[in-house]
Amino acid sequence: MTPHPAARIRPAEKADLAAIRLLIETAFGTRYDPVEPEHIWTLFPVDRALVAEVDGRLVAHSQTGPMTVTVPGGQLPAIGISGVAVAAPQRRRGLLRALYSEQHRQFAAEGIPLAALTASEGGIYGRFGYGAAAREHRIRLDRRFARFLPTAPDPGGVYQVSVPEAEPEIRRIYDTWRRVTPGAQERPDAAWALAFADAPRLRNGGGDLFAFLHPDGYALYRHHDDQSIEIKELRTLTADAHAALWRALCGRDLSHDLVAPVTGDDPLPYLLVDPRQVRTVAGYDTLWLRIMDIPAALTARRYDADLETVVAVDDPFLDAGGAFALRIRDGVAECAPTAAEPELSMGLDVLGAIYLGAHPARAFAAAGRLRGAPERVRALERAFAWRRDAVLGWGF
Numbered sequence: 001m002t003p004h005p006a007a008r009i010r011p012a013e014k015a016d017l018a019a020i021r022l023l024i025e026t027a028f029g030t031r032y033d034p035v036e037p038e039h040i041w042t043l044f045p046v047d048r049a050l051v052a053e054v055d056g057r058l059v060a061h062s063q064t065g066p067m068t069v070t071v072p073g074g075q076l077p078a079i080g081i082s083g084v085a086v087a088a089p090q091r092r093r094g095l096l097r098a099l100y101s102e103q104h105r106q107f108a109a110e111g112i113p114l115a116a117l118t119a120s121e122g123g124i125y126g127r128f129g130y131g132a133a134a135r136e137h138r139i140r141l142d143r144r145f146a147r148f149l150p151t152a153p154d155p156g157g158v159y160q161v162s163v164p165e166a167e168p169e170i171r172r173i174y175d176t177w178r179r180v181t182p183g184a185q186e187r188p189d190a191a192w193a194l195a196f197a198d199a200p201r202l203r204n205g206g207g208d209l210f211a212f213l214h215p216d217g218y219a220l221y222r223h224h225d226d227q228s229i230e231i232k233e234l235r236t237l238t239a240d241a242h243a244a245l246w247r248a249l250c251g252r253d254l255s256h257d258l259v260a261p262v263t264g265d266d267p268l269p270y271l272l273v274d275p276r277q278v279r280t281v282a283g284y285d286t287l288w289l290r291i292m293d294i295p296a297a298l299t300a301r302r303y304d305a306d307l308e309t310v311v312a313v314d315d316p317f318l319d320a321g322g323a324f325a326l327r328i329r330d331g332v333a334e335c336a337p338t339a340a341e342p343e344l345s346m347g348l349d350v351l352g353a354i355y356l357g358a359h360p361a362r363a364f365a366a367a368g369r370l371r372g373a374p375e376r377v378r379a380l381e382r383a384f385a386w387r388r389d390a391v392l393g394w395g396f
């Protein structure tokens with residue numbers, strides 16, 4: 001693709017903020033709530049962002065901010081990318097590629113092992129080495145027909161608490177939860193401020209947030225006019241907290257459907273007499289990861305099965321791939337570049353997708369995107385699977 005011939009890529013400045021805001025609002029077709037920009041630019045400082053200018057007009061923007069992301073058994077520093085927008089008249093002229101090339105060169109120079117984003121469309125970021133590393137389902141459960149099994153835990157301990165009163169406990173529970181949940185990020189004050197500001201434009205037409213609080217979990221939810229309840233965030237540290245919060249939600253008279261994002265390993269259906277009442281209405285990716293430093297990322301996580309292999313990784317975007325000797329013993333990995341013959345090969349996007357255990361290696365093998373003897377693919381899959389599903393902690 002020919003890059004826009006007249007474009008000038010440069011670091012953003014404070015004086016650009018109004019133009020950046022207009023660019024983002026126009027690209028996504030929604031105005032920021034007045035409380036949002038301050039927090040967004042705290043998370044993604046303007047002096048880290050890049051813009052593209054054509055004829056003195058700002059036509060493209062991409063912002064980045066530091067994050068800490070949990071990986072199986074550990075945590076890694078990461079960089080999050082957000083607010084990516086190219087003005088419609090200048091699209092498909094290589095401006096995103098130009099901004100990304102510069103930004104990823106900078107991430108590599110900074111030694112950042114992971115880059116993270118959430119994608120507006122699924123077809124954009126694979127070419128840049130990103131894989132969908134966490135996914136979730138949207139479920140609908142008509143609470144009027146949800147009957148819990150007699151054997152299902154009924155521990156109680158849930159109280160209706162105002163959101164401001166619940167906030168300190170919610171923050172404490174989240175922080176404990178995110179440390180053991182792959183994909184979940186540390187949540188800075190500005191990200192909490194955005195969550196509790198609960199901008200009307202992000203409410204899907206629903207009302208204010210309400211909270212249920214348990215000593216080991218919380219649910220933030222809102223009502224909609226169609227008598228449904230949207231569960232915005234439900235985080236639990238124990239199975240008891242999970243069961244108790246779902247019982248409390250199912251106890252909400254004067255409402256019908258409960259709509260919630262859940263992971264594939266959520267036990268809700270198994271608590272009910274009729275598991276079919278939990279209807280999956282959508283499945284989608286959440287967190288996308290590009291592994292910037294393969295040895296650093298693969299040795300940062302823990303594993304549940306041993307493995308000794310050589311993996312070739314292809315990175316057409318930055319040419320940062322190569323062959324890596326991977327030796328996993330008792331959950332701990334050693335990984336280093338090697339000249340040895342690879343047994344397995346895949347794109348960097350596939351490595352990102354399997355990194356947190358969200359996708360089985362055999363599915364990518366069946367799609368021809370991960371190559372190796374079936375026994376080696378199975379061994380890779382066993383090693384990379386993890387005890388709990390990956391979750392995006394907070395959206396950005």
Ligand SMILES: CC(C)(COP(=O)(O)OP(=O)(O)OC[C@H]1O[C@@H](n2cnc3c(N)ncnc32)[C@H](O)[C@@H]1OP(=O)(O)O)[C@@H](O)C(=O)NCCC(=O)NCCS
Pocket residue numbers: 001027028083084085086087090091092093094095096097098118119120121123124127
């Ligand atoms: C998505 C967006 C940023 C792309 O910007 P752009 O400048 O048109 O992208 P580029 O011209 O640099 O394209 C880079 C590559 O991505 C591909 N691409 C761009 N947009 C794509 C899309 N929506 N779906 C699939 N591929 C896409 C291009 O074909 C090109 O491929 P190639 O380099 O491998 O040939 C722009 O269309 C936009 O602002 N969209 C609305 C807001 C949005 O969705 N932002 C992303 C938030 S995560």
